[in-house]
Amino acid sequence: MKLNAVWSLAKVLTKSQLRGYQRSKLLAKLFGNPSVIAIVDVLLVGILGTIGYYLVSNLPQDLLTTAARLEAEMLIGIPTITTFMIVLFGILSELSQPIQSTSADLVNWLPITPSEYVLGSTLSLSYTYSFLLAFFLGVALGPALYFDHVLILAATTIMGAISLFIGSSAVELIRAVTNRISSSFYRKSGRSGIFARLSLTIIALVIFQLLFSGRVVASLLDHLTQTVVTVWYVPVMWPSLVVQTLSTAANSVPLVFALLSLGFMLTVFALAVGTRRAYWVPIPVSIRLSTQPYHASFSGFRLPGLGIAESAIIRKDFHSLTRRREMARFLAIPFVLAASLWISLYPFGGSSEGVGLAETIPLYVIPIAIFCEVLSMTSIGQEGAAIWNLYAAPLDARKLVRAKMYLTFILGSLFTCGLLLAITFLSKSGIAEIGSLLLLGLIIVIEESALGVYVAGRFPDFRETVRSRYVSVSGSLLGPFLGLVVALLTASPILLADTLQTVIPPILIVVLIGLLISAALWKLAIRQAESLLTEIQV
Amino acid sequence: MDVNHVSKSFGNRHAITNVTFSVRGGEVLGLLGPNGSGKSTLMKTIVGIIKPDTGSIQVLGTDVTSDPVAIKAIIGYVPESPRLYEFLSGVEYLDFVADIHMVAKEERQERIVEFFKALDLEGRENELIHGYSQGMKQKLAIAAALLHHPRVLILDEPLNGLDPRSARIVKDVLHKFRDNGVPTIFSTHVLEIADAICDRIIIMDSGQIIAQGTTQELKTKAGSAGSTLEEIFLKLTGTSDTRDIVEALGR
Numbered sequence: 001m002k003l004n005a006v007w008s009l010a011k012v013l014t015k016s017q018l019r020g021y022q023r024s025k026l027l028a029k030l031f032g033n034p035s036v037i038a039i040v041d042v043l044l045v046g047i048l049g050t051i052g053y054y055l056v057s058n059l060p061q062d063l064l065t066t067a068a069r070l071e072a073e074m075l076i077g078i079p080t081i082t083t084f085m086i087v088l089f090g091i092l093s094e095l096s097q098p099i100q101s102t103s104a105d106l107v108n109w110l111p112i113t114p115s116e117y118v119l120g121s122t123l124s125l126s127y128t129y130s131f132l133l134a135f136f137l138g139v140a141l142g143p144a145l146y147f148d149h150v151l152i153l154a155a156t157t158i159m160g161a162i163s164l165f166i167g168s169s170a171v172e173l174i175r176a177v178t179n180r181i182s183s184s185f186y187r188k189s190g191r192s193g194i195f196a197r198l199s200l201t202i203i204a205l206v207i208f209q210l211l212f213s214g215r216v217v218a219s220l221l222d223h224l225t226q227t228v229v230t231v232w233y234v235p236v237m238w239p240s241l242v243v244q245t246l247s248t249a250a251n252s253v254p255l256v257f258a259l260l261s262l263g264f265m266l267t268v269f270a271l272a273v274g275t276r277r278a279y280w281v282p283i284p285v286s287i288r289l290s291t292q293p294y295h296a297s298f299s300g301f302r303l304p305g306l307g308i309a310e311s312a313i314i315r316k317d318f319h320s321l322t323r324r325r326e327m328a329r330f331l332a333i334p335f336v337l338a339a340s341l342w343i344s345l346y347p348f349g350g351s352s353e354g355v356g357l358a359e360t361i362p363l364y365v366i367p368i369a370i371f372c373e374v375l376s377m378t379s380i381g382q383e384g385a386a387i388w389n390l391y392a393a394p395l396d397a398r399k400l401v402r403a404k405m406y407l408t409f410i411l412g413s414l415f416t417c418g419l420l421l422a423i424t425f426l427s428k429s430g431i432a433e434i435g436s437l438l439l440l441g442l443i444i445v446i447e448e449s450a451l452g453v454y455v456a457g458r459f460p461d462f463r464e465t466v467r468s469r470y471v472s473v474s475g476s477l478l479g480p481f482l483g484l485v486v487a488l489l490t491a492s493p494i495l496l497a498d499t500l501q502t503v504i505p506p507i508l509i510v511v512l513i514g515l516l517i518s519a520a521l522w523k524l525a526i527r528q529a530e531s532l533l534t535e536i537q538v
Numbered sequence: 539m540d541v542n543h544v545s546k547s548f549g550n551r552h553a554i555t556n557v558t559f560s561v562r563g564g565e566v567l568g569l570l571g572p573n574g575s576g577k578s579t580l581m582k583t584i585v586g587i588i589k590p591d592t593g594s595i596q597v598l599g600t601d602v603t604s605d606p607v608a609i610k611a612i613i614g615y616v617p618e619s620p621r622l623y624e625f626l627s628g629v630e631y632l633d634f635v636a637d638i639h640m641v642a643k644e645e646r647q648e649r650i651v652e653f654f655k656a657l658d659l660e661g662r663e664n665e666l667i668h669g670y671s672q673g674m675k676q677k678l679a680i681a682a683a684l685l686h687h688p689r690v691l692i693l694d695e696p697l698n699g700l701d702p703r704s705a706r707i708v709k710d711v712l713h714k715f716r717d718n719g720v721p722t723i724f725s726t727h728v729l730e731i732a733d734a735i736c737d738r739i740i741i742m743d744s745g746q747i748i749a750q751g752t753t754q755e756l757k758t759k760a761g762s763a764g765s766t767l768e769e770i771f772l773k774l775t776g777t778s779d780t781r782d783i784v785e786a787l788g789r
Binding site: 320395 | 582585587588589606607608610611613615617620621622623624625626627629630633634635637638639640647650651654663664665666668669
């Protein structure tokens, strides 16, 4: 094995991953250097450790027992949680990567062996995700020093590093297996394969998002420490068992689990090398949608109120959303928001009784605003390098804006109806209230569609990388912020109805505000699209 | 088609400087030049997707800057290395282009089937473009450019990646368009092709036209009557002395 080549490859892959997420060349250059990553990790541990120690030292006596229990749970849980998180991050990164980028990677053509590639890639993933381990260790450091558990902390650190490597090797294994499975699956399944991929991606994203809810992580950690001994036969638990048994069992037990952990790490690595060797370069698969000869059945298809050209753009954009795996995250937003809403209304162990309409309005308005805004503000950048097709087409700004707004309007309206149905069920509202909420939701959908297209045209990002944003950093910050302001401003007559006590029904004021804002945003979007269409940007 | 004193800069870089030429109906104009000489920028400017800093372009009597939508409706354009919508199938892509150009249902049915057959894409039309080879994508881009019976053709290296049979078909189609009076601008790096199908040739370097005329006129201008177009090109663009480079690369 050429270790120099492995080392160089690891650095290149780290830079490549960072450039996918991080647009700043300076940051990518800095963090492409493993020494800098190590320094940042050490600083993170030091700073969090100092803060943690200060906080624990100043805790009231009655809270120290709880802190001690949490510290023990953390030290035991860190190795397993690290593996778990890296695998999740790896899957998410894989899902959001355009498939053509994986097969076109220059590295596929370099004279390196599969084991060199897997080791380089595993090291690169370990650098990239080392901040996770550093964060967990930093949080645990203060309490561990206070309660004098330095030896256990040292064991957690070592086992955490092993878990980091296990997680990174597992991601490599998943990548290779995914290439193989998806290639065979798509070759045979066609249209149903695309649907299955979309559904699976959405489910994975919802699970991932929910895991980042603090409540779920706390519950997971608690469950993990309670069950860690009973599931001793699960290899991913072995690093945590080393820490667990260090203070409770004979010296030989942690040693056995440490050796088992090392063995497991080498096994996962060997499996990753084996699968990479077998399925080295992902082969772009030809997905056949139909076996029927061409028939111009959809020709001249028009959606109500639109021309043929706009309807064609909407059909194309709908296919883009449902067929591109990197776009599935946008379709997952309603499901993620609905799940978060559910958790907010039904806390673990809580009840659904007593949820009033006033409390539900922000929970109704904000998800609609975020979903429509995100969908609309990415609608132009998602064209990527293929945007020339629209530039070279005889399209004026009005047609482009109408087409881009309409798809958001259709999907946003469907989401609004679904959300309203859930809220109606939860809050047991009357017909008049449901009607008002429906009108409010639809007005917000129109406003956000227009605002989103303005942001999309003002701040487009046509670069196609891992987790492309399709809108510049400024746009991705400004869009949702303005979207929330517009939505809350529109909903304010209903939110403040009790305080304002106006003669005019609040919903009429909402309609008036909505019409004014929508008209202004429509004009802005048209002007921006005219400016955008003046000159191609890629 | 009249291009008058057109210039375009990107920041400090002058992509095109004071370019003037015209193309008659039924004429095929070959655009030659080294990489980065401004050919693609010039073509994008004519199509109306890049706005010139100075100068004007008239296509069939319409000014490109003042009515780009009208120009785009009559132009058939193939960019260099065209990126297509890879999540659409071949037929879906052509259907999309036909919808944008409002091609009638019966006509598109006939033309799309014809194109797939002529360009050897028959049987692959329902597959996602993502799985197509580079050559197949190029063929699809050419079919899309010709689908709406364009009255002007702007083709940026259209024969890139095409197999000999498809290249021959495209060349024959170009002749057909020429016979129908369609003006064509055609860029290529393959000088034999330019020599074979272009009525007139423009050679660009560093954003400027350094020579234009028929192959015969260019030979006379270069002062080497018996030379090939390649030799004239290398001489005019100052890249003729390649011996040292070949020596270095061959080592």
